[in-house]
Amino acid sequence: xxxxxxxxxxxxxxxxxxxxxxxxxxxxxxxxxxxxxxxxxxxxxxxxxxxxxxxxxxxxxxxxxxxxxxxxxxxxxxxxxxxxxxxxxxxxxxxxxxxxxxxxxxxxxxxxxxxxxxxxxxxxxxxxxxxxxxxxxxxxxxxxxxxxxxxxxxxxxxxxxxxxxxxxxxxxxxxxxxxxxxxxxxxxxxxxxxxxxxxxxxxxxxxxxxxxxxxxxxxxxxxxxxxxxxxxxxxxxxxxxxxxxxxxxxxxxxxxxxxxxxxxxxxxxxxxxxxxxxxxxxxxxxxxxxxxxxxxxxxx
Numbered sequence: 234x235x236x237x238x239x240x241x242x243x244x245x246x247x248x249x250x251x252x253x254x255x256x257x258x259x260x261x262x263x264x265x266x267x268x269x270x271x272x273x274x275x276x277x278x279x280x281x282x283x284x285x286x287x288x289x290x291x292x293x294x295x296x297x298x299x300x301x302x303x304x305x306x307x308x309x310x311x312x313x314x315x316x317x318x319x320x321x322x323x324x325x326x327x328x329x330x331x332x333x334x335x336x337x338x339x340x341x342x343x344x345x346x347x348x349x350x351x352x353x354x355x356x357x358x359x360x361x362x363x364x365x366x367x368x369x370x371x372x373x374x375x376x377x378x379x380x381x382x383x384x385x386x387x388x389x390x391x392x393x394x395x396x397x398x399x400x401x402x403x404x405x406x407x408x409x410x411x412x413x414x415x416x417x418x419x420x421x422x423x424x425x426x427x428x429x430x431x432x433x434x435x436x437x438x439x440x441x442x443x444x445x446x447x448x449x450x451x452x453x454x455x456x457x458x459x460x461x462x463x464x465x466x467x468x469x470x471x472x473x474x475x476x477x478x479x480x481x482x483x484x485x486x487x488x489x490x491x492x493x494x495x496x497x498x499x500x501x502x503x504x505x506x507x508x509x510x511x512x513x514x515x516x517x518x519x520x521x522x523x524x525x526x527x528x529x530x531x532x533x
Contacts, residue, residue, distance in 0.1 A: 240356075240357045241365055249528070253524050254369065254521070260520045273297065273301050277303050277305065279330075280293055283339070284338065288491065288518050289337060289358050327351070332353055333526065336355065363395050363399050371514050374514040374517050378510055385410070385446065388437075388447045389415075389449070390441070396450040401421060411432070412440040416467050441477055441478070449471075449499065468497070474500045
């Protein structure tokens with residue numbers, strides 16, 4: 234079969250995305266029932282992380298093992314990438330040795346260059362522009378806890394960065410209404426907004442009004458650590474609290490991709506609120522990424 238990449242949510246159709254979340258739910262049920270499911274026996278994945286990772290790394294490594302395959306972790310410092318080997322050359326070599334590559338790097342252009350040179354499926358494990366694997370888990374979680382998301386209202390509060398961009402793509406693919414509350418100077422690209430699948434709100438309060446799902450992310454994402462002090466001041470009015478969630482729908486769900494900085498983008502207690510599904514979503518990374526690996530590696 235022709236190789237498929239998963240660099241953004243737009244690389245697969247809405248129907249395929251729905252099938253992915255359904256398959257993730259099936260894999261979760263099987264896992265909780267103690268069933269042994271080894272659909273990827275004999276397959277090997279390369280996990281290239283140029284940035285720190287907890288949930289993504291553990292979910293891919295554990296998921297590949299549960300499916301019967303194995304994962305080789307590659308850090309730039311321990312490979313020729315760290316000594317200047319061109320990305321395309323590394324991609325061509327790995328294509329002859331492994332079956333799939335997952336990459337976390339700041340540069341989305343580098344990810345695209347790797348995928349263009351590779352003969353194996355390439356998965357975006359997060360770049361500065363997009364974080365599609367998190368969206369698979371988020372949407373799986375919402376539908377697990379609240380039902381279909383199509384036609385619902387979603388509010389994203391905070392930095393118009395990779396998570397925000399991925400929610401804009403998700404609104405297009407799943408057909409939900411997306412409202413964004415981002416400080417001036419930290420809004421998503423105008424080109425992304427021009428597609429018409431999201432609209433900016435003046436305040437977080439306006440964005441969350443009646444929302445069925447409320448999402449936030451850290452104020453100083455990877456790559457912006459040096460701006461942390463300035464961002465605390467800029468983003469202070471965008472903190473998610475229980476009072477803010479009270480403006481949303483009565484059955485609203487709150488999600489955060491984690492790790493969270495309590496006292497910054499969230500207050501000290503909102504992650505412990507019954508409306509918070511962030512911990513479920515973190516666990517669902519395991520099953521959504523297993524579903525993605527099957528989708529890319531097995532014949533339809």
